[in-house]
Amino acid sequence: MIEVDIKGRVGTFSVEADFAAPSGVTSLFGQSGAGKSTITNMIAGLLRPDKGRIAVDGEVLFDSARGINLSVRKRRVGHVFQDARLFPHLTVKSNLTFARWAGRRQGSRSVDEVVELLGIAHLLARKPGNLSGGERQRVAIGRALLSAPRLLLMDEPLASLDQGRKSDILPYLDRLRSEAGLPIIYVSHAMEEVARLSQTLVIVSGGRIIAHGPVADVLSRVDLGRATGRHEAGALLEGHVTRIDDTWGLSFVDLRDGQSMQVPGLEAKLGEAIRLRIRARDVAIAVEKPTGISIRNLISGTVRTITDETGPYTEVLCTVGKQSLRARLTRASANELDLKSGRQVYLLVKSVAIDRRQSAPAPAVLNGDAEMA
Ligand SMILES: Nc1ncnc2c1ncn2[C@@H]1O[C@H](COP(=O)(O)OP(=O)(O)OP(=O)(O)O)[C@@H](O)[C@H]1O
DSSP: OEEEEEEEEETTEEEEEEEEEOSSEEEEEOOTTSSHHHHHHHHHTSSOOSEEEEEETTEEEEEGGGTEEOOHHHHTEEEEOSSOOOOTTSOHHHHHHHHHHHHTSOOSSOHHHHHHHHTOGGGTTSOGGGSOHHHHHHHHHHHHHHTOOSEEEEESTTTTSOHHHHHHHHHHHHHHHHHSOSOEEEEESOHHHHHHHOSEEEEEETTEEEEEEEHHHHHTOGGGHHHHOSTTOEEEEEEEEEEEETTTTEEEEEOSSSOEEEEETOOOOTTOEEEEEEEGGGEEEESSOOOSOSOOEEEEEEEEEEOOOSSSEEEEEEEETTEEEEEEEEHHHHHHTTOOTTOEEEEEEOGGGSOGGGEEEOOSOSTTOGGGO
16 A cells, blocks of 8 residues: 655746555656655655655554654665666676665565566576666666665656557556566556556646556546547547457457457457557447447447537547447537436457457456456
């Protein structure tokens, strides 16, 4: 459990952050300059808040009322930055073992375990200058893990990588989330990463927390508009792979309400829990079941809300079983179909719109609903 309730400033910029998150990955998401790094630097002990309290798993790192302000070292926060910040003159192995020594305490993980977790065994003899950006970041994550942290703080760890390298490293982050067994704060302004990795989402804007909670709940909030980015806005659906059709390369993912989605090219095993991110702009709505159509996913749902916008677009939030889907339509279409709260509709999702980057193993628990584990 991470508990943050702080007020502070850097220069003329003030932050006020109050959120609590259960274990797992908590993402801080916001536009550039929103205050994400300022908040994380306060958690790490690199900046001092004016007042408040920060605790991780009941261990108090900062409490102005009680005069507690642990040093950076005593906080035991493993910090991974956008640039890997490895020692250039040391080999990968020495970078890793140095971290273990510098942590001055025996962590629960051995170097071998961390090397295996991050797939960096073949890099041990090399120096950072001879690694790709993605490899360097994996070593940096390994180094942070070996310093025996109680919290892992990752500040835009993929921001300096191109799309290909990002896709290479994301599966390691999925593994890290499920196997590292420590709370992770993940800072990003890439919705794709945040939606894939997080259990808890914290939206930062203008130095304030404007929303926080289970990631699927926050992403289904159409009122957050600009703060979550309209172009990338979407919802999460979770389910298990119930059937794999090798002939057509399709996996069937149940939506826990008797319906299923067909996803192409999914590298998942039968029975595996999967999280799918469906962007609002990839969803269309029909008020009657369409026939003679190439779209394979016709999901039945109920309109919950429609945003009241003045521009050409509107967003329609629909309930699908216990989950939500968002559709971005023109206001003219929504008006023509007479969409209203409570109306039964069909949500049309092109299978090709759900690409592999958008589909990932589901974290252990979403929405705190044990049934979804
Ligand atoms: N040392 C500083 N002195 C004065 N102002 C600062 C300092 N550090 C950051 N700021 C300002 O505080 C605001 C928040 O910066 P911060 O780095 O926390 O944002 P961010 O959300 O992490 O952005 P990005 O995604 O671009 O890294 C910005 O307006 C920034 O210019």
